[in-house]
Amino acid sequence: MNLRWHHFALWALFIVGMFALPQFVSNGTLRTMIFANFLAIFAISWDTLSGRTGYISFGHPFLIGIGAYTTAILTHRFDFPVEISIPIAVIATMVGGLIVLLPALRIKGSYFALVTLAMMELVYQLVQVVRPDLTGGTRGMSGLPTLTRGAANGYYMSVSLMLAIALSMWLIMKTRLGTALSAIGMNxxxxxxxxxxxTKLKMTAFLMSAFIAGLGGAVYIHYLGSIAPRALFDINFVFTIIVAALIGGAGTTIGPIAGAFFLTFLLEYLRPWLPGAERYMVYSGLALLIYMYQPKGMWALMTQATFKSKIRP
Amino acid sequence: MSAKLEIRNLVKKFGGLTATNDVSFTIEPGQSVGLIGPNGAGKTTIFSQIMGEHPQTKGEILIDGKEISHLATPQRIHAGVSRTYQVPRPFSEMSVAENIRVGLMPDSIWDMITRGPNREREVEIASAIGLGEDQLERLPSELSMGDLRKLEMARTLATSPRLMLLDEVFAGLTVNEIAVISDLVQSMRDDGMTFLIVSHDLKALEPLVDHAIAINHGEVIAQGQYQDVMGSDIVRASYLGTA
Incomplete structure (x- = not known):
């Protein structure tokens, strides 16, 4: 591992800063940050598969959905405790996702993207019509057990999960496995x-990605206390995850976090002026600008500005 | 250190096109053989079939007497055969050291995570191939074509091959760079490495090989001692386009 003491010092500073934030910001801002934390988790999950190996997934909510629906059904319909339903949901995401998407890893480029998009759409349709007594059909489910109460507790829970995932992935990507996964994206x-x-490397990347998506999805709906298929399998949700990773810096760990916070706050602050879907035009324009100027994203821009040196992945 | 390669009745068809037709030859351990022929003769296709990148339509490929046709490319590399490409294919956003590191990776994912890179071995391979320690942190885009070829050979060497397939290893090199690569191949020959070398630069190829196999239109037209093959009328005619 190519680790230096200052890497850990920066992480420590980042973690302390994130945990200290509730002392300085309003509850409203904290609620926005909770969503940013979850978006960061989903963006890291996407980046683990797509940012590193170049296999672009357009159906990540498919994985998030397996985790979310598994725990929702287990807790709501079968009275499973959350401590058991969430691990089961994570395993279900990894196994279910693998069974469906493993054949897709044999195809490349836009074909892989299309297959993942089709999977998301398929699950969206299926949860509405197959056993609606279990899935809640088009209306989804509400009254699910929640893990926390209050904005501050929700923030601490989400930021802890996000930081634990980010730090673990950063450490893993610093090993030779990270080098091998990035090499797949290059050639x-x-x-x-x-x-x-x-095949083994892509499967590993996929399983790690599914683990994060399943865990994030399961915890997310136990934060919300409800699940709605239309919001979960929304194409805008897919693009928000992808743009967060790209705009922040795909192939890095900090990039998707930076992108997720930037996007969440941008969309939130645009809401009073542009309450409808027009907001997405603004962020698309911004994403395009950043991408044209620096394809490696905001993280590379910040590093360039700080160190005035060439960017290395 | 050395491997024996046997090719038996190799046929490769791309739709209606027969790229190699009933190709057979044997390379003994430690031998260095030139694979020659005009453009489009099927030389690179033979390499691709040996590596399993384009599985053959018919025929057998044996390393040390063991059939490898059913193996995937990585397993063939573990069996001891490795190749370079006409156009070097480095990992463009990785340093020279990281490029070599990919060739040195263990097979197990767990080992990749828990065991750090073998920096000493990376430096050793780089230096054996003629890449200085000061070049280890450079990106491939900062290297000359000669150094890119060296990097390609370094990554190939990192997989610990006993048989190396070198594809147009002198293409795009200056006279000095050709001399450096030639010395490198010679020293590996002295260590017992088996070589199959494709090159259009026959002048550079001659001192590196003791045998040659000439192919044209996917068929072997001559094989034997290098001088005998080059002196053959049918080989001359194929190069002049009259065969």
Missing amino acids: EEAVSGSGLSV
Whole structure:
């Protein structure tokens, strides 16, 4: 691992800063930050698969949805305690996602993106019509057990989860596994030509991504206390996750977090002026500008400005 | 250190096009053989079939007497065969050291996570191939074509091959760079490495090989001692386009 003491010092500073925030900001801002934390989790999940290996997923809510619906059904219909339903939901996401998407990892580029998009749409339709007595059909489910009460507690829970995931992924990506996954994104044939099993590596990336998506999805709905298929499987939700990772800096750990916070606050502050879908035009324009100027995202821009040096992945 | 390669009746068809037709040859351990022929003769296709990138339509490929046709590319590399490409394919956003690191990766995901990179081995391979320690942190975009070829060979060497397939290893190099790569191949030959080398630069190829296999239109037209093959009328005619 190429780790330096200042990396840990920066992480410590970041963690202390994030935990100290509730002392300085309003409850309204905290609620916005809770959503930013969850978006960061989903963006890290997306980045683990797509940002690193170049396999662009357009159906990440498919994975988030498996985790969310599994725990929702278990707690709401079968009275499972949350401590048991969430781990089951995570395992279900990894296994279910793998069964469905493993064949898709054999195809590349836009075909993979289309298959993932189709999976999301398929699950969206299925949860509405198959066993609505379990899934709640088009209306979803409400009255689910919640993990916290109050904005501050919700913030501490979400930020703890987000930071634990971010730090773990950062450490994993600093190992040779991270190097191998990034190598797939650069030249898959050369990875295979270096004696590595690309299928095994892609499967690992997918399982890690599914683990984070399942965990994030399950905890998210136990924060909200409800689940609604239309919001979960919304195409805008897909794009928000992808743009958060890209705008922040795909292939990094901090990038998706920065992108998620930037996007969440941008959309929130635009709400009074542009309450409808027009807000998405503004953020699309901004994302396009940043992407054109620095394809490696905001994190690279910030690093460039700070160190005035070339950016390395 | 050395591997034996046997190719038996290799046929590769791309739709209606027969790229290689009933190709057979043997390379003994420690031998260095030139694979020559005009453009489009099927040389690179033979490499791709040996590596499993384009599985053959018919025929057998054996390393040390063991059939490898059913193996995927990474397993063939573990069996001891590795190749370079006509156009170097470095990992563009990784340093020279990281490029070599990919070739040195363990097979197990757990080992990738728990065991750090073998920096000493990376430096050792880089230096054996003629890349200085000061170049280890450079990006491929900062390297000359000669150094890119060296990097390609370094990553190949990192997989601990016993048989190396070098594809157009002198293409785009200056006279000095050709000399450096030639010295490198010679020293690896001295260590017992088996080579199959494709090159259009016959002058550079000649001192590196003791045998040659000439192919044209996907078929072997001559094989044997290098001088005998090059002196053959049918080989000359194929290069002049009259065969």
